[in-house]
Amino acid sequence: xxxxxxxxxxxxxxxxxxxxIESLFAQDHPVSEVIVVxxxxxxxxxxxxxxxxxxxxxxxxxTNLGAxxxxxxxxxxxxxxxxxxxxxxxxxxxxxLSKQLAAVAAHGSPDNYAVTxxxxxxxxTGGFSMKPAELIRLEDxxxxxxxGPTSILLVxxxxxxxxxxxxxxxxxxxxxxxxxxxxxxxPIFGVPEILVHQDTESNERITRRKDKVLAGHREVYARIxxxxxxxxxxxxxxxxxxxxxxxxxxxxxxxxxxxx
Numbered sequence: 001x002x003x004x005x006x007x008x009x010x011x012x013x014x015x016x017x018x019x020x021i022e023s024l025f026a027q028d029h030p031v032s033e034v035i036v037v038x039x040x041x042x043x044x045x046x047x048x049x050x051x052x053x054x055x056x057x058x059x060x061x062x063t064n065l066g067a068x069x070x071x072x073x074x075x076x077x078x079x080x081x082x083x084x085x086x087x088x089x090x091x092x093x094x095x096x097l098s099k100q101l102a103a104v105a106a107h108g109s110p111d112n113y114a115v116t117x118x119x120x121x122x123x124x125t126g127g128f129s130m131k132p133a134e135l136i137r138l139e140d141x142x143x144x145x146x147x148g149p150t151s152i153l154l155v156x157x158x159x160x161x162x163x164x165x166x167x168x169x170x171x172x173x174x175x176x177x178x179x180x181x182x183x184x185x186x187p188i189f190g191v192p193e194i195l196v197h198q199d200t201e202s203n204e205r206i207t208r209r210k211d212k213v214l215a216g217h218r219e220v221y222a223r224i225x226x227x228x229x230x231x232x233x234x235x236x237x238x239x240x241x242x243x244x245x246x247x248x249x250x251x252x253x254x255x256x257x258x259x260x
Contacts, residue, residue, distance in 0.1 A: 002101055003032040003081045004154070007074030009067045010088035011039040014048060016199065021050050023091035029098040032080050033057060036088075037070040068166040068174050071150070075160060082156050089199040090151040096195040100154045103134075103189045112162075114155040114182045116147045117191040123200035132190030138183040138229045142221075143244045145176040147188060152196050153179075159186060172216025177223060184227055214252055221245040 006024055010017050017036070024031045034053075038045055038060045045051075051058045057077065061070060067087075075083055082101075086092065100115045107113070118131035132147060133140070140146055147153075153175070163181040166174050182188060224230060230241060 002029075003079070004029070004084055004097055005033045005035060005078035005080030005082070006031050006084045006086055007071055007078060008034065008036045008086050008088050009039060009070035009074065010036060010041060010045060011064075011067075011070075012041045012043045012045070013088040014041070014043045014045045016089040017045060018048060018050055019091050020086050020088050021053075021056065023094075024086065025053075025055070026094045027092065027097050028094055029101060031055065031097070033078070035059065035074040035077050037061065037074045039066065039070045040064045066168070068168055068170075072165040072168075075165060078157070080157065082154055083160055084154045085150045087149070087151050087198070089201070090149075091197050092151075093195045093197075097154065099191045099193065099195060100189075103191050107135075107189055109186070109189075112156055112158050112186055113189065114153065114159055114179075114186060115189040115191065116152045116154075117195040118193050119148050119152050119196040119198055120194050121198045121200050129194060131192040131194065132188075134190050134192060136183070136188040136190055138180065138224070138227060141176075141179065141183065142224050142230065142241050143248050145173070145179065147176075147179050147190075148196070149198055150175045150178075151198060155182065170216055170219060172212040173220045174216075176216075177220045180220060180224055180227065184229065210255075214249070217249060217252060221249070 008020060021034060024034055034056045036056060036058050040061060059073060071085060100117060103115050104113045116132050120129035130148060136147060159182060162185060167177055170177050230238060
């Protein structure tokens with residue numbers, strides 16, 4: 001049986017952290033270990049009884065590293081064959097892991113894989129949902145992240161060791177940039193079912209910091225154009241990729257200026 005380590009970065013989310021961990025314990029494919037990386041909470045998170053469960057490893061950062069730094073620390077401590085991520089204000093459906101691992105088995109990639117699934121948003125700005133395609137390649141994401149947030153990802157340890165950690169230099173879109181690196185080595189499988197629920201209530205989400213979102217997209221677009229797959233395209237296709245990216249950036253800038 002595939003052993004799965006789940007990394008949860010958290011910061012002052014005591015109540016929703018309980019919901020997140022309980023959704024992991026409810027999985028029909030057992031989670032081998034839950035690595036909670038506390039980035040300096042002051043709300044009594046450390047006193048949660050659930051953190052005493054033997055399946056939970058509770059790490060506290062001596063200084064604030066941010067969500068990506070916390071995720072990297074969790075990955076470094078993980079021992080599973082596969083690694084998944086869950087934000088501490090999100091939660092999973094009970095079949096999330098089993099259906100993702102079934103998709104991996106169906107594609108015959110037992111050692112080197114990454115797989116996503118559908119997700120829905122709830123909370124202050126909820127209502128959005130997305131279901132991925134069953135197979136996603138780099139050319140599918142040159143303009144838009146059609147994969148999802150970090151909480152949907154399951155990736156083999158082999159692939160994570162190959163591509164390296166989350167890039168702390170990215171101002172935003174760190175998940176998108178990580179997916180781009182994965183897609184340079186393997187396609188990402190998708191389970192087209194809603195298996196993750198993403199909370200939009202938190203005012204800490206970087207998606208609300210529009211200037212960083214714009215800078216993050218500029219950077220990830222440049223990195224996409226620098227990949228071997230895109231550089232190998234005929235000139236006219238590379239020109240089309242940049243034109244589509246520029247058009248998407250203009251739309252984002254218009255939305256930012258409008259305060260959307």
